[in-house]
Amino acid sequence: MPIRKQSVAGTTYAFDGLVEVMARATPLRSGDQLAGCAAETDAERAAAAWVLADLPLTTFLDEQVVPAEDDEVTRLILDRHDAEAFAAVSHLTVGDLRDHLLEVATTPDAAATYAALAPGLTPEMVAAVSKIMRNQDLVLVAGAAEVRAGFRTTIGLPGRIATRLQPNHPTDDAAGIAAATLDGLLMGCGDAVIGINPATDSPRTTSDLLRLLDDMRQRYEIPMQSCVLSHVTTTVDLIEQGAPVDLVFQSIAGTEGANRGFGVTVPMLLEANEAGRSLGRGTVGDNVFYLETGQGSALSADAHLGTGGKPVDQQTLETRAYGLARALEPLLINTVVGFIGPEYLYDGKQIIRAGLEDHFCGKLLGLPMGVDVCYTNHAEADSDDMDVLLTLLGVAGAAFVIAVPGADDVMLGYQSLSFHDALYVRQALGLRPAPEFEAWLAGLGMADADGRVLAVDLAASPLLGIASGAGS
Amino acid sequence: MxxxxxxxxxxxxxxxxxxxxxxxxxxxxxxxxxxxxxxxFATAHAAARDAVHEPLDVDRVAAEVADLGLGEPVLLTSRAETRGDYLRRPDWGRRPGSLEPLEGVEKGADVALVLADGLSSRAVTDHGAALLGALAEALEGRSLARPVVATQARVALGDHVGEALGVRFVLVVIGERPGLSVADSLGVYLTMHPRPGRADSERNCISNVHPPDGLSYAAAARVAAALVVGADELGRSGVDLKDTSGSELTA
Structure with a gap:
């Protein structure tokens, strides 16, 4: 791309290449400032947005932000690009694409139109358009899109929002994990997955925790999937040893280098997907991957440089991770948006913006997108900011959110949503749990005919044995 | 209530x-x-935020450190001038604003002790001087440089201090990121042959020092001293060096 110039308020700004235009046009965030690629001033950012809006979408097929010869994620994205699907928008600029997406959102068959378009869009195109969309645009388009996936529950149905029940414990104590799981189930959570971050990556611990959850599932006939978020190689080994693995987990990022930092490659992930599917444990679908991502992961691994050795902005790299995720057809994928800290997303405003961008980009690319609505104690954010983001994501049709007891993850040391927050968003927006899970709740008298989770007395609950049995 | x-x-x-x-x-x-x-919940979050944002009372901490009899502490600040800069720019927190205060300080000691505010000034206020005292005691027999108190500082700032003082080991005692239940926890980071550019994998960490609930000062100091001995034998600190002090990681 030649150097492009744009004047704003009497000053002319020049942008050298696609990487620079993308970075400078990105709404302000601390991670891009740390990487040295953010616009210096608001006027420069506005100028870059004009340049970006005028770029033909074909630019993204001709010019790469991360060179294909250096990066297997780029090669995967290009290999899997569907020219036929792209034909519907190939004549548009980035600005035209925004208008088109908003037009489609008003039509009755919007979801089908987006689904047909998805394989024709590259992550970079989607990242680009998101940068010139306001928060309300990100909500409207994502809200009109639909992406479904299934294992033992169905994820992504309109009018529903699922939850990952995250019963982490600092020492992986079975009784403590069971107590937190019981708490979440009584609050109608766990329909996306019951997923434990283990304190150690030992195969033995992972195996023990998998059996704990699988025994619980079978004893109480819960339509659910479990996951212990160990490294993908640990999980694949356990599959070979016959452990009850439902979902295969891995953190992924948008560059080959950042994925190497996670200890994974594209072929390794594709093989793990086949290994998980080979077990045939799903009942309503065979999506077996659970993926986590987050803006800033490439920068923190010092693997964020692109064409010309220039730093690529963190939101574009995040969206490239979704390009990789698409190839794995996951059941669940979520951005852990506020976990990484204020050097990447400084405050509530930046976290909210990033959460909406990630959700929009993932969903438009065809992923069952969830969000870990979360923050750390050194970020300028609090529960009120999380309420705002959760509400917006509920309106935007997020597939699922993460929930922990009282919003306090005592193992990872950050604040996510609480089980109560999940009930809040369902009540405020009339959203229901995943249908299979809702039917199970209703069968136990824990939900009413409208899917509302009823308050139950612990002592009288048929699930009480979950906690009392785990310690033995 | x-x-x-x-x-x-x-x-x-x-x-x-x-x-x-x-x-x-x-x-x-x-x-x-x-x-x-x-x-x-709001109360726990408030305590954690205050622990991050309240500036370290340098005069008070420096006086307590001076009372340990290890020499008058040298005061340093990082390149990050405000808390906002510190949080946004971890790279600034790793570099000293100036090493001038170290000029004239005697060089060539075995170990330098650096007390840094990190992400919890409260941890340093509550436990900093006492932990430094325990470390000095556990390291008996080794020569210690004059202690350093550093503000808006991250762990790698100790690499600059260690190089400037020509020490073999630097121990950075630093306030850890506050959680909702614990806002006053200290960490201790050991680096052998400190110099700018050392990777995190070249350090050893003792975390969760906050008696009475977390690790005690004496226990943390014993582990640190054992790691210094181990690093001496191995010739380097970092991931290859394991804590061999036994089952002492209890409060």
């Missing part, structure tokens, strides 16, 4: 709470958290 806790005997969650620190069985007001639980 009007929103009082139900008697434990009437709360069937009481037994389950003994299995986890997680905030389970909080009850419901409609679908939402009861008032008491909302206030508890």
């Amino acid at each position: 009007s929103a009082s806790e139900p008697a434990a005997t009437r709360d069937p969650w009481a037994a389950l709470r003994r299995t986890t620190q997680a905030r389970i069985g909080l009850g419901r007001a409609g679908n939402s958290l009861p008032t008491r639980r909302v206030l508890e």
